[in-house]
Amino acid sequence: MTAVTKNEYYTKTVTDYTHEGMGVVKVDHYPIFVPDVLVGEEIEVKVIKANRKFGFGRVKRFIKPSANRIDPPCPYYYQCGGCQIQTLNYAEQLAFKKGTMDKSINRMAGLGKDINPAVGMDEPMYYRNKSQIPVKFNNGSVEMGFYKPRSHDIVDIEHCLIQKEIHNDLMVFIKELLNKEKVSVYDEAMHQGLLRHVIIRSNNDDSEVQVAFVTNGRKNVFTDINKAIIGTFPMVTSIVQNINPEKTNVIFGDRTDVLYGEDYITDTLLGKKFRIRARSFYQVNHEQTEKLYRKALEAADLKGDEIIIDTYCGIGTIGLSATDHAGKIIGIEVVDSAVEDARENARLNGAENAEFHLGKSEEVMKKLVKEGVKPDVVFVDPPRKGCHPEFLEALAEVRPEKIIYVSCNPSTLQRDLKYMNEQGYDISPVTPVDMFPQTNHVEGVVALELK
Numbered sequence: 001m002t003a004v005t006k007n008e009y010y011t012k013t014v015t016d017y018t019h020e021g022m023g024v025v026k027v028d029h030y031p032i033f034v035p036d037v038l039v040g041e042e043i044e045v046k047v048i049k050a051n052r053k054f055g056f057g058r059v060k061r062f063i064k065p066s067a068n069r070i071d072p073p074c075p076y077y078y079q080c081g082g083c084q085i086q087t088l089n090y091a092e093q094l095a096f097k098k099g100t101m102d103k104s105i106n107r108m109a110g111l112g113k114d115i116n117p118a119v120g121m122d123e124p125m126y127y128r129n130k131s132q133i134p135v136k137f138n139n140g141s142v143e144m145g146f147y148k149p150r151s152h153d154i155v156d157i158e159h160c161l162i163q164k165e166i167h168n169d170l171m172v173f174i175k176e177l178l179n180k181e182k183v184s185v186y187d188e189a190m191h192q193g194l195l196r197h198v199i200i201r202s203n204n205d206d207s208e209v210q211v212a213f214v215t216n217g218r219k220n221v222f223t224d225i226n227k228a229i230i231g232t233f234p235m236v237t238s239i240v241q242n243i244n245p246e247k248t249n250v251i252f253g254d255r256t257d258v259l260y261g262e263d264y265i266t267d268t269l270l271g272k273k274f275r276i277r278a279r280s281f282y283q284v285n286h287e288q289t290e291k292l293y294r295k296a297l298e299a300a301d302l303k304g305d306e307i308i309i310d311t312y313c314g315i316g317t318i319g320l321s322a323t324d325h326a327g328k329i330i331g332i333e334v335v336d337s338a339v340e341d342a343r344e345n346a347r348l349n350g351a352e353n354a355e356f357h358l359g360k361s362e363e364v365m366k367k368l369v370k371e372g373v374k375p376d377v378v379f380v381d382p383p384r385k386g387c388h389p390e391f392l393e394a395l396a397e398v399r400p401e402k403i404i405y406v407s408c409n410p411s412t413l414q415r416d417l418k419y420m421n422e423q424g425y426d427i428s429p430v431t432p433v434d435m436f437p438q439t440n441h442v443e444g445v446v447a448l449e450l451k
């Protein structure tokens with residue numbers, strides 16, 4: 001292999017994307033990863049780091065730019081770590097997401113399956129219904145924004161193109177108030193100071209908005225701030241203070257106090273109502289969640305009497321969307337507040353055929369199998385690390401006719417699909433659904449059927 005070294009220049013054509021959305025150029029077989037370049041572009045690249053098996057480069061000159069290249073619409077794009085692929089037009093972003101899924105399913109797992117085109121948004125901006133905004137004190141004032149790539153330094157932001165407009169308005173308003181009230185801000189290095197994060201979450205039509213202050217301690221300094229928020233934003237129906245005194249990257253602590261209104265907001269998905277509390281997971285893109293769930297329900301093709309297990313169920317959204325077409329729904333979720341929400345959501349939607357179990361999927365599933373529960377269909381929607389091996393073993397033992405797997409990480413998806421394929425399941429073509437436009441995150445849904 002050619003010895004590539006730091007500070008060398010090469011002229012090359014970009015042949016592929018990495019999972020992170022960087023372009024790949026090759027010097028002989030040695031890959032160099034370059035951010036913000038598109039497949040097909042001829043570039044001059046400077047090597048900035050050369051490891052033994054791969055390197056990193058920076059583009060110095062575009063010799064032949066791609067027709068799919070656009071100027072990033074966000075002025076913070078090159079500083080902020082929130083978005084990674086804004087230089088790709090939307091058609092190219094969707095092609096990148098389909099390609100990433102294809103590489104996982106076919107190149108890594110060797111499953112030899114078609115990948116459907118990625119389902120995109122009509123307008124791929126202003127979609128995030130949840131903003132987790134870190135707060136820092138810098139140069140004499142409070143900064144709020146998002147982290148720089150691979151760092152806990154903040155880019156102070158006035159307007160984010162992927163969070164909903166109401167979140168931008170509230171973010172700027174709250175920052176002004178924090179400065180005016182001289183609120184003590186958390187210093188990560190010293191593990192001192194009060195306010196760590198501001199979390200804003202809204203329902204689809206912005207008729208209910210929740211503001212959560214995450215603090216390093218129980219002191220409530222928000223009375224005047226809350227009055228100002230409610231006076232200007234009547235759609236804020238819930239303000240809570242979550243206490244997280246731990247030295248950790250995990251945002252929420254265990255305790256949440258209500259400062260104003262309810263401790264939840266409600267939203268509607270596919271005609272069902274859902275109550276959501278601060279610590280409960282809820283999909284961040286409403287339009288795409290409805291498309292994703294429709295695909296999942298279509299793939300399940302329910303007849304009306306099936307026993308369904310909805311694992312990693314959050315507040316019960318997938319299972320409860322299926323209740324009108326199923327005999328029984330059994331949900332499993334590890335976060336206590338989400339299970340409480342799920343039970344309340346079953347009641348809100350008159351779903352008497354739904355029950356929810358608090359616990360780890362891998363443990364509850366084994367217990368249910370032991371008790372003789374025999375599901376016809378299992379919905380699986382794990383976090384990025386994918387399914388626990390013991391959960392998959394229990395699934396293979398109970399052998400449901402169908403498994404519908406919703407995934408936010410193609411690399412763990414391919415691992416789990418490969419295992420279930422070996423256990424006797426046929427894998428259908430995967431459909432990527434673009435839940436996170438402008439970012440390198442890839443979500444998908446796939447059906448597994450007993451051979």
Ligand SMILES: C[S@@+](CC[C@H](N)C(=O)[O-])C[C@H]1O[C@@H](n2cnc3c(N)ncnc32)[C@H](O)[C@@H]1O
Nearest residue numbers: 281283312313314333334335360361381382383
């Ligand atoms: C990607 S979310 C999906 C939630 C839900 N299906 C939805 O569409 O909103 C994954 C969920 O799995 C839960 N979770 C994480 N690890 C778990 C485990 N070992 N057992 C059960 N639930 C788990 C998380 O709390 C989260 O609610």
